[in-house]
Amino acid sequence: AQSVSQHNHHVILSEAASLELGCNYSYGGTVNLFWYVQYPGQHLQLLLKYFSGDPLVKGIKGFEAEFIKSKFSFNLRKPSVQWSDTAEYFCAANTNAGKSTFGDGTTLTVKP
Amino acid sequence: DVKVTQSSRYLVKRTGEKVFLECVQDMDHENMFWYRQDPGLGLRLIYFSYDVKMKEKGDIPEGYSVSREKKERFSLILESASTNQTSMYLCASSQPGGGGGSEQFFGPGTRLTVL
Numbered sequence: 001a002q003s004v005s006q007h008n009h010h011v012i013l014s015e016a017a018s019l020e021l022g023c024n025y026s027y028g029g030t031v032n033l034f035w036y037v038q039y040p041g042q043h044l045q046l047l048l049k050y051f052s053g054d055p056l057v058k059g060i061k062g063f064e065a066e067f068i069k070s071k072f073s074f075n076l077r078k079p080s081v082q083w084s085d086t087a088e089y090f091c092a093a094n095t096n097a098g099k100s101t102f103g104d105g106t107t108l109t110v111k112p
Numbered sequence: 113d114v115k116v117t118q119s120s121r122y123l124v125k126r127t128g129e130k131v132f133l134e135c136v137q138d139m140d141h142e143n144m145f146w147y148r149q150d151p152g153l154g155l156r157l158i159y160f161s162y163d164v165k166m167k168e169k170g171d172i173p174e175g176y177s178v179s180r181e182k183k184e185r186f187s188l189i190l191e192s193a194s195t196n197q198t199s200m201y202l203c204a205s206s207q208p209g210g211g212g213g214s215e216q217f218f219g220p221g222t223r224l225t226v227l
Contacts, residue, residue: 100145105154
């Protein structure tokens with residue numbers, strides 16, 4: 001069965017620090033990968049997605065993620081975080097059937 | 113602007129009650145989903161539907177049922193609510209997969225408390 005694991009449950013950073021959140025998936029076939037973000041009190045929304053082409057994808061608010069097929073990984077990065085990046089981040093993988101499997105989520109707290 | 117709406121933001125019910133959670137999307141999406149979100153457990157899929165009157169069980173369907181009579185509406189039913197169903201319930205919709213990669217659009221969630 002398809003599964004997604006996120007390495008960190010809670011990350012605490014100071015403003016301007018660099019961020020990397022790990023995500024690994026297990027699925028042998030074609031997979032589409034996503035990072036979603038949930039800001040406090042808001043809906044889950046798409047941060048970025050990968051389905052083919054350039055393995056380095058850029059999303060909103062300066063986030064990017066790199067798909068490394070050999071490592072089954074799709075890590076999220078941001079060179080300099082801001083207090084407003086405080087949120088919960090979810091990695092997800094889905095097949096072309098459209099059904100997604102989500103990781104457990106990583107809560108990011110950015111201290112001003 | 114795409115929109116997924118859920119009938120209630122907060123709901124308090126008693127054990128044994130029948131509970132209906134409604135979700136409506138205005139994007140003409142084929143796929144609709146119900147998840148529950150619990151701290152440390154991420155999003156767990158309860159049921160999904162890829163067409164009107166079609167449904168498939170997700171990872172945790174026990175104690176739940178669904179109904180999709182119209183394309184835009186997907187209902188989650190708790191036949192007899194129990195305290196372990198206290199949770200945040202999220203509805204989502206998407207277009208089918210294929211080359212485009214089907215991102216999901218989420219509603220605001222319903223926080224259900226079962227006493």
